[in-house]
Amino acid sequence: MPKKAVPVVAAFVRDVSGRILLARRPPGKARAGLWEFPGGKVKPEETPEEALKRELQEELGVSAEVGQKLASVTHDYPEVTIELSLYEALIKGPVVPQEGQEVAWFKPRELFDLELCPADRKLLKILETCI
Ligand SMILES: Nc1nc2c([nH]c(=O)n2[C@H]2C[C@H](O)[C@@H](COP(=O)(O)OP(=O)(O)OP(=O)(O)O)O2)c(=O)[nH]1
Numbered sequence: 001m002p003k004k005a006v007p008v009v010a011a012f013v014r015d016v017s018g019r020i021l022l023a024r025r026p027p028g029k030a031r032a033g034l035w036e037f038p039g040g041k042v043k044p045e046e047t048p049e050e051a052l053k054r055e056l057q058e059e060l061g062v063s064a065e066v067g068q069k070l071a072s073v074t075h076d077y078p079e080v081t082i083e084l085s086l087y088e089a090l091i092k093g094p095v096v097p098q099e100g101q102e103v104a105w106f107k108p109r110e111l112f113d114l115e116l117c118p119a120d121r122k123l124l125k126i127l128e129t130c131i
């Protein structure tokens with residue numbers, strides 16, 4: 001039986017110079033230390049957009065407008081299968097990490113050299129011609 005994928009939403013946020021916002025997964029979480037697009041799991045009662053707004057508020061202390069879905073991938077980790085969907089998002093106000101996590105803005109080409117979560121490698125492959 002194929003495992004049921006857990007829906008995960010993540011944000012593609014750019015600054016005025018075109019750099020992209022990433023966060024580093026905090027110690028103690030799965031895939032600690034790897035870079036990811038900010039976001040998290042969608043709760044059963046939420047739409048993906050609602051979940052992403054909640055996650056950006058909880059993790060980065062910002063409100064956000066969620067735009068179009070850019071790409072989505074399925075990935076099998078040892079303990080979970082995820083369906084990771086990346087949405088364009090506009091954030092309001094300064095990013096203040098709420099979980100002690102490192103956050104940083106990267107130029108598009110810098111993303112390819114980072115230690116990313118494996119699912120994000122697949123996303124990048126899809127996005128590489130348009131970022
Ligand atoms: N947020 C996010 N999660 C990702 C990305 N790439 C990737 O493989 N993941 C994985 C890591 C986790 O196994 C899962 C998302 O879980 P999470 O830990 O962020 O979920 P959450 O914020 O709801 O946190 P928690 O309440 O479960 O601790 O998806 C990504 O770009 N962003």
Ligand SMILES: [Mg+2]
Pocket residue numbers: 038039040041055059
């Ligand atoms: Mg998260």
